[in-house]
Amino acid sequence: MNELTEAGTLHCANCATPLEGEFCHHCGQSVHSVLKPVHHMLEDGMDMFLHVDGRIFHTLPPLLTKPGFLTLEYFSGRRQRYVAPFRLMFVLCLLAFFAFHLAVDVVVNKRATARTGGGENTFAQARTAQEVQTKLAESLGALEVTRKTVPTVALPGIDAAENKLREQANMRLTELGKAPARASSAAADDVAGPDRPVHLTSKMDHQIVHVAWLPQFMNERLDLYVHRMLANIKEAFDDENPEARQLARERLITGVFAVLPQAMVVMIPIFALLLKLFYVFKRRLYMEHLIVALHSHAFLFLALLLVTVIGMLSTWLRPHLAWTGHALGYLQGAVLLWMPVYLLAMQKRIYHQRWPMTVVKYWFVGWCYFWLLSTVLGLALVLGAGH
Structure with a gap:
C-alpha cells in the first residue's frame, strides 16, 4: 500500500x-506548446517585451555613469x-545619427527660411518671362534629381514642391502679363545642362581621381563620386536658384548621414586593433578588445544622442522659459x-595600469584614432555627398 510510483x-x-x-538541453525547444488561446499569446508577448525593457534599464544607466562596468560584467x-x-x-548609433540628422535639418531649414524671407517667391527677381521659364526648368531638373535619390515615402513631398514651383512661376508670369509656365521635366533636363549631377559620368574630359594601384573600374567609380560631390557642393552654394540650393543641401545631408553608420561600424574593429597593439603585453584576446571598443562607441553614441536631444530641447524651451x-x-x-x-577612466579600470x-597610452x-576617424569620415563624406 505504501509503494512509491x-x-x-x-x-x-x-x-x-x-x-x-522548461527547455530541452539538447535542441533548445521549449516544453510549452505554441497552440494556446490568444490571451496566453498576449501574456507571453508582454512578458517578452518587459524582459527586453528590463535589460535596457539594466544596461543604459551603468553605460552612462560607470566606466568599464558593462565590459567587466561581460x-x-x-x-x-x-x-x-x-x-x-x-x-544607439542609429538613434544618435537620426537625432543629429533631425537637428541639422532644423538648422538648415531655419537658415534657408531666414535667407529667403519665409515664403518669398522663388521667381520674384525674374524680370522677363524667359528668366521665369529658365528658373522653373532648373528647379524642376533639381527636383527630378532628388526624386531619383529619395525613398518612396518622400515622393509626395517632391510632388508638392513641384506644384508650389509651378504656382510661383505662374504668379510671376501673371504679374509680368505673360502666359502661364508649362515647363516639363524633360525641358528641365535640357535646360539644366551637363552641370547637373544626374548627367555626370566618369567619362568626362578631365579626371580628378586616379590611383595607379586601383583597378580602372574603381578609379572611374571614385571619379564619378568626386564629380557628383563637386556638382552638389557647387549647387548647394548657388545664390541664383534658392530652390535648387535647398534641394542640393538636403541631398548632401541625407547622403552623408546615410553613410555614417556604416563608416562607424568599420571603425570599431580598427579601434579594437589599436587597443590590441598598445596592450599587447596584457595577453588579452582580440575579442576582448573588440568588446571594449563596442562599449566605448556605445557610450559615445549615447552621449551624442543626449547632447543632441538636450540641444533641441533647449532651443525649443529658450523662447518660453529662458x-x-x-x-x-x-x-x-x-x-x-x-x-x-x-573613456580615460574606462581604460584605466579595464586594463589595470x-x-x-x-594617460600616455590614452x-x-x-591621436591614432583621430586620424583614422578623420580618414574614414572623409571617405564617408565623399561617398555621401556623391549621391
Whole structure:
C-alpha cells in the first residue's frame, strides 16, 4: 500500500530527449506548446517585451555613469541581464545619427527660411518671362534629381514642391502679363545642362581621381563620386536658384548621414586593433578588445544622442522659459566634458595600469584614432555627398 510510483518522464517533442526543465538541453525547444488561446499569446508577448525593457534599464544607466562596468560584467560571464554589445552599439548609433540628422535639418531649414524671407517667391527677381521659364526648368531638373535619390515615402513631398514651383512661376508670369509656365521635366533636363549631377559620368574630359594601384573600374567609380560631390557642393552654394540650393543641401545631408553608420561600424574593429597593439603585453584576446571598443562607441553614441536631444530641447524651451534653456546648456556642456573623462577612466579600470602609463597610452590611442576617424569620415563624406 505504501509503494512509491515513479512519475512519467517528459520527453522533448522535437528530439525525444528526456526533459529536466522548461527547455530541452539538447535542441533548445521549449516544453510549452505554441497552440494556446490568444490571451496566453498576449501574456507571453508582454512578458517578452518587459524582459527586453528590463535589460535596457539594466544596461543604459551603468553605460552612462560607470566606466568599464558593462565590459567587466561581460568578461565575468554575467551577460544575460544586459543588452549584447554589438546590438547596443548599433541601436544607439542609429538613434544618435537620426537625432543629429533631425537637428541639422532644423538648422538648415531655419537658415534657408531666414535667407529667403519665409515664403518669398522663388521667381520674384525674374524680370522677363524667359528668366521665369529658365528658373522653373532648373528647379524642376533639381527636383527630378532628388526624386531619383529619395525613398518612396518622400515622393509626395517632391510632388508638392513641384506644384508650389509651378504656382510661383505662374504668379510671376501673371504679374509680368505673360502666359502661364508649362515647363516639363524633360525641358528641365535640357535646360539644366551637363552641370547637373544626374548627367555626370566618369567619362568626362578631365579626371580628378586616379590611383595607379586601383583597378580602372574603381578609379572611374571614385571619379564619378568626386564629380557628383563637386556638382552638389557647387549647387548647394548657388545664390541664383534658392530652390535648387535647398534641394542640393538636403541631398548632401541625407547622403552623408546615410553613410555614417556604416563608416562607424568599420571603425570599431580598427579601434579594437589599436587597443590590441598598445596592450599587447596584457595577453588579452582580440575579442576582448573588440568588446571594449563596442562599449566605448556605445557610450559615445549615447552621449551624442543626449547632447543632441538636450540641444533641441533647449532651443525649443529658450523662447518660453529662458532659465531652462540656460540650465540645459550647462547640462549639455557637462555631458561633453564627461565623454573624454569616461573613456580615460574606462581604460584605466579595464586594463589595470598605473595612471601615468594609462594617460600616455590614452593620448596615443586617441591621436591614432583621430586620424583614422578623420580618414574614414572623409571617405564617408565623399561617398555621401556623391549621391
